[in-house]
Structures are given as structure tokens and as C-alpha cells.
Amino acid sequence: MIMLASPLIAMNGEAAEAIAFYEQALEAKVVFKQTFGEIPEPKEPISEEIQKRINHSVLKLGDAEMYVSDKLPGETHSVGNQVTVCLTVDTTEHAQRLFDALKQGGEVHQPLQPIFFSPAYGIVTDKFGVTFYVFTKRPA
Template sequence: MTLRLIPYLVMDGNANEAIRFYEKALEATVMYRQSFGEMPANPDFPLPEEAKERVAHAMLKVGETELMLSDTFPGNPHQSGNQVTICVSTDDVEQARRIFAALAQEGQVHMPLQETFFSPAYGTVTDKFGVTFQVAAEKQR
């Protein structure tokens, strides 16, 4: 069983600029980057033009560490200072469920743990201490 904690930065439309900055400042290597425009289309939620180039998800390698980041979706609130979250990544769906449920106790669920196109179990929750976590079970390859 694998369990990792990964810092996750949420940017407000400038994630591509941040990626270029971290490539230079931290000697980071881009391992993965996907824009909202590259995600599978959902006819129930058409993608606004201003969202297409924003980063939906990116992963950088900094030394031996990973750093994840994305942009907010246009119109979603972004507050400077609260843009750092922690991604809890596991290869075990049941472990993801247990962790999510524990963090949600006396906390606030922003997105219930659910299957997505990129994870068999993904959700976001702010715990009772005000720390926001993204819990994700890794898709089996």
C-alpha cells in the first residue's frame, strides 16, 4: 500500500507562469500538465472559452519531491494565502475512503469522495483545523 502527501498549489489563472517560474527557480521538471481544454468533454457542462488554456492539473518533480498545481476554474473563488492544499495520494480506494471520512469529521466537505475520470475515489475536504486536503486514489494502470 502506498500513501503520499504532496503539496498542491491552486493558482488563479497563472499556473502556466508559475510552472515556468518553478522550472527555473527550483530546477523543476514538468512530469504532467493538462489544460481544462484537454479534459474529456462533458455535454452537460460546456467549457467556457476562457477556461480552455487554464491548467486543470500539473505535476512537477523538484529533486526527490513532487509538487502539484492547477488553476481555479473561471468564476470559482480564489483567495491568496489559501492556495496551498495537501494532496493525499494512495493506491488503495478503501484507505482513501477511511482518510476522507476521518478528515471530514467536524470539517467541511467541498467535493464528496467520488469516482472521476482521473481517479476511482477523489474528493476535497477542509478539516476542523482549516487545512484543505484533496484525497485521491490512484488509478490502477
């Protein structure tokens, strides 16, 4: 039985920058962050450059969690739609604030606008290549 499904965003050395960006853009709270250099008893020596990369992080977005980490050099990494995140908020103002922050340096695929199932819905890929669907619930 699945207890919790959380998006994991794998970066190629930009995880620390992405975490700082998501703290600002998504109002995320970092509840855990560990670099490769902080791993207890690594199996093999780690270069200074790799020690600075993020091994694992947990960000809280409301009641949800999102993980952001770096791949090790040589691990396969591709930028694009390998991960998409749907952000559901209660107000169009909140949706607009998140959307505006995420589009800085990114690309808007669908402007934030009313649509038949939402008063504010849009799709944006941020400057790290992660696509977000921003969605405002219709009042009950």
C-alpha cells in the first residue's frame, strides 16, 4: 500500500540553488537537507566538488512533500518533463504569486487563466526545467 507519493526532482549540480529558489517561489520549508559530504561513512572517497552536492532534501509545501537532490557525475540526467508537479491552491491570488515566481527565467506553456474546471490554471516550466501545473480549486 502506498502511504505517500512525493515528487523527486533530480538535478545535475543545481539542487542547492533550486532549493533556495523553491523556498522563495513556492513558499517551501526545508525540513531536511544533506550533502554528499555529510553522508556518514561513505563507501568510497568523495571529491570536494561532489561533497557540496545535495544527496537528499525534503521540502514541505503545505501538507505535501517534495524531494530535491543532485545526481552524481556520470549518472544519466535529462532536463524536461521527467517530473511534473501539480500545485493546488485555494485562491487565484496565491496561484498568481506562485506562477509569477516560477516563470522567472522559465517558460510559460499555458498562461494562468480561468478554465472550465478552475478559476486559475496554468502550466510553466521553471528555469531548472521542471514543469509545474498551477491549479486553483473551484469554490464548493
